[in-house]
Amino acid sequence: YGAPPPAANDPMWASFTAIAGQDGEVDAEELQRCLTQSGFTGSYAPFSLDTCRIMIAMLDRDFTGKMGFSEFKELFTALNGWKQNFMMFDQDRSGTVEPHEMNQALNTMGYRVSPQSLNAIIKRYNKGGRIYFDDYVACCVKLRTLTENFRRRDTMQQGAVTFQYDDFILCTMSI
Amino acid sequence: YGAPPPAANDPMWASFTAIAGQDGEVDAEELQRCLTQSGFTGSYAPFSLDTCRIMIAMLDRDFTGKMGFSEFKELFTALNGWKQNFMMFDQDRSGTVEPHEMNQALNTMGYRVSPQSLNAIIKRYNKGGRIYFDDYVACCVKLRTLTENFRRRDTMQQGAVTFQYDDFILCTMSI
Ligand SMILES: [Ca+2]
Numbered sequence: 001y002g003a004p005p006p007a008a009n010d011p012m013w014a015s016f017t018a019i020a021g022q023d024g025e026v027d028a029e030e031l032q033r034c035l036t037q038s039g040f041t042g043s044y045a046p047f048s049l050d051t052c053r054i055m056i057a058m059l060d061r062d063f064t065g066k067m068g069f070s071e072f073k074e075l076f077t078a079l080n081g082w083k084q085n086f087m088m089f090d091q092d093r094s095g096t097v098e099p100h101e102m103n104q105a106l107n108t109m110g111y112r113v114s115p116q117s118l119n120a121i122i123k124r125y126n127k128g129g130r131i132y133f134d135d136y137v138a139c140c141v142k143l144r145t146l147t148e149n150f151r152r153r154d155t156m157q158q159g160a161v162t163f164q165y166d167d168f169i170l171c172t173m174s175i
Numbered sequence: 176y177g178a179p180p181p182a183a184n185d186p187m188w189a190s191f192t193a194i195a196g197q198d199g200e201v202d203a204e205e206l207q208r209c210l211t212q213s214g215f216t217g218s219y220a221p222f223s224l225d226t227c228r229i230m231i232a233m234l235d236r237d238f239t240g241k242m243g244f245s246e247f248k249e250l251f252t253a254l255n256g257w258k259q260n261f262m263m264f265d266q267d268r269s270g271t272v273e274p275h276e277m278n279q280a281l282n283t284m285g286y287r288v289s290p291q292s293l294n295a296i297i298k299r300y301n302k303g304g305r306i307y308f309d310d311y312v313a314c315c316v317k318l319r320t321l322t323e324n325f326r327r328r329d330t331m332q333q334g335a336v337t338f339q340y341d342d343f344i345l346c347t348m349s350i
């Protein structure tokens with residue numbers, strides 16, 4: 001005892017408590033409001049509620065559907081990285097990255113995927129042939145979570161995992 | 176030769192061509208408009224564009240991002256089934272199914288999942304503790320596609336599949 005509460009000196013603590021409200025945890029609606037009002041999305045369109053839900057699912061390892069303070073900080077670290085990455089490719093500030101740039105964008109984040117998978121990703125996340133920030137982040141959230149889920153099971157680092165059906169569904173339906 | 180074009184006598188052909196427009200295929204925006212204007216969603220809220228995108232992805236086995244006539248009919252068969260199923264559980268016509276009813280709803284459609292997976296699914300697809308029709312269908316689209324992808328690889332029907340990383344990403348990021 002005698003130690004200060006862990007978050008007391010953290011500059012993000014005040015904003016977290018302001019957003020989280022009574023229950024001390026952040027849900028998807030609270031997160032959406034926060035990311036819009038804080039100016040995080042800037043000139044880009046606000047995040048959809050759906051993208052906010054999978055952001056929470058990404059870090060919600062105990063499946064409560066909400067985020068505590070440490071997850072909140074982890075999310076901001078990830079979001080800042082993806083935003084920087086997106087802006088690097090959206091040099092004309094159109095708010096979109098073009099499909100032919102996606103391979104390089106994914107490589108920059110450390111992902112290596114086959115042309116077939118890349119094509120499937122682009123088909124899933126483009127709107128009218130362009131990839132908007134909201135969809136880009138949704139793509140990153142899913143790719144990170146699925147890759148983490150895979151790696152956690154690939155204990156021998158062989159690049160292959162045997163899934164039971166139910167575990168496959170758990171890994172893929174939660175995000 | 177001499178045979179009529181395959182779709183000429185099909186009652187859905189006229190509506191398909193009216194929706195598909197010039198290119199003879201249906202994309203997500205066209206599908207959303209069609210499902211709203213045809214009255215399919217009825218008193219429920221229109222499908223989100225995101226749900227329409229994964230409906231197309233479910234059937235788009237060649238990854239063009241669009242749907243031809245046979246896929247269009249296959250989609251309507253699936254949608255009608257899910258709507259009937261949803262209405263069976265939404266007996267008070269509130270437009271929502273409650274989390275405690277989801278296990279039975281999934282069982283009715285032939286899915287068996289563990290309590291942990293069920294919980295993850297409910298966390299992902301509820302809004303304010305209830306499951307709306309749009310999210311219900313999104314859940315069904317994903318569960319059907321992931322289960323199909325899994326089964327197609329489980330050739331010995333052992334309930335277990337070994338995935339290479341890239342194949343895992345292809346199966347899960349396209350939907
Ligand atoms: Ca809260």
Ligand SMILES: [Ca+2]
Pocket residue numbers: 089090091092093094095096097098
């Ligand atoms: Ca651009």
Ligand SMILES: [Ca+2]
Pocket residue numbers: 264265266267268269270271272273
């Ligand atoms: Ca109801």
